[in-house]
Amino acid sequence: MSTPAIRLDSVTKRYGDLTAVDDLTLEVPAGQVLALLGPNGAGKSTTTEMILSITKPDGGAVRVFGRSPTEALRRGDTGAMLQNGALLWDTKVGRLLRGMHSLHHHPLSLDEVIELADVRSFLRTNTNKLSGGQAQRVRFALAIMPDPRLLILDEPTVGMDVESRRRFWASMRAFTLTGRTVVFATHYLDEADEFADRIVVLDGGRLIADGTGAEIRGVVGGRQITFTGPDLDYLTLPGVVESTVDGDRRVLTCTDSDAALRGLFDLTETGTVRDVEVHSPSLEDAFLTLTKVA
Numbered sequence: 001m002s003t004p005a006i007r008l009d010s011v012t013k014r015y016g017d018l019t020a021v022d023d024l025t026l027e028v029p030a031g032q033v034l035a036l037l038g039p040n041g042a043g044k045s046t047t048t049e050m051i052l053s054i055t056k057p058d059g060g061a062v063r064v065f066g067r068s069p070t071e072a073l074r075r076g077d078t079g080a081m082l083q084n085g086a087l088l089w090d091t092k093v094g095r096l097l098r099g100m101h102s103l104h105h106h107p108l109s110l111d112e113v114i115e116l117a118d119v120r121s122f123l124r125t126n127t128n129k130l131s132g133g134q135a136q137r138v139r140f141a142l143a144i145m146p147d148p149r150l151l152i153l154d155e156p157t158v159g160m161d162v163e164s165r166r167r168f169w170a171s172m173r174a175f176t177l178t179g180r181t182v183v184f185a186t187h188y189l190d191e192a193d194e195f196a197d198r199i200v201v202l203d204g205g206r207l208i209a210d211g212t213g214a215e216i217r218g219v220v221g222g223r224q225i226t227f228t229g230p231d232l233d234y235l236t237l238p239g240v241v242e243s244t245v246d247g248d249r250r251v252l253t254c255t256d257s258d259a260a261l262r263g264l265f266d267l268t269e270t271g272t273v274r275d276v277e278v279h280s281p282s283l284e285d286a287f288l289t290l291t292k293v294a
């Protein structure tokens with residue numbers, strides 16, 4: 001077994017009476033893209049800060065490629081893009097990148113950084129004139145510059161418009177093609193679902209779910225059938241566990257939507273059931289269910 005990129009063993013972090021991270025155990029294999037998902041205050045930033053040695057746990061152990069977070073950072077194994085990380089003020093982007101480049105032991109070539117982070121079109125722009133999305137791309141350039149094996153991104157696309165987000169994730173994809181490990185914290189369920197191999201949901205500092213998007217979605221159970229139809233007792237149908245009304249639509253929650261559909265058409269007179277739709281639960285549904293019951 002190769003050494004995991006990250007290993008958290010019963011990690012706890014307290015701020016006074018508040019437990020920001022509560023007995024968190026998590027192993028991230030090298031090469032995985034992992035999303036940390038959770039509502040405000042769930043403990044996502046605190047977790048990433050411990051992996052980056054910005055803060056130390058009060059209990060438990062954090063290892064990064066088998067070493068302490070400080071040692072991993074010193075060796076250039078970790079790169080980070082933090083929320084609103086400050087950029088050197090009033091400096092041309094190109095100059096900033098060249099200056100920082102000279103500080104690293106085994107950086108990516110400047111050309112590669114510029115390509116991957118997609119910053120070429122504003123190398124001559126001053127850092128104080130950048131749009132929010134451009135500033136994020138410069139932060140991303142600085143994060144990948146040390147050629148880290150592990151990249152930590154704390155809500156990297158906050159404040160970006162749709163096009164900037166698309167470009168950002170395209171850059172990220174290119175960066176992960178060579179087997180690097182990425183951990184990103186996000187509030188955007190669609191991003192977690194689309195870009196992560198695995199999603200870990202935190203709430204109140206605790207891990208409340210861990211799996212692929214499909215596995216997390218499975219938490220809310222089977223599919224729903226919605227339709228417009230007569231007032232009948234649909235709970236008698238096979239595979240139906242709940243029957244509710246939403247406006248003029250009837251909503252059946254099913255353990256077996258195929259059996260329920262067959263039963264629905266047998267039960268009702270031809271033409272009385274209209275506009276039938278079958279939905280898989282969304283990640284949003286799963287997230288709400290998870291954070292409600294946790």
Ligand SMILES: Nc1ncnc2c1ncn2[C@@H]1O[C@H](COP(=O)(O)OP(=O)(O)OP(=O)(O)O)[C@@H](O)[C@H]1O
Nearest residue numbers: 015018019020038039040041042043044045046047
């Ligand atoms: N330096 C600190 N001092 C005191 N409390 C803190 C500190 N940092 C974080 N906290 C508290 O710890 C809890 C977890 O915060 P954290 O920033 O890790 O959550 P988060 O999931 O990243 O939230 P968000 O999505 O809002 O960024 C919160 O209740 C927060 O107020």
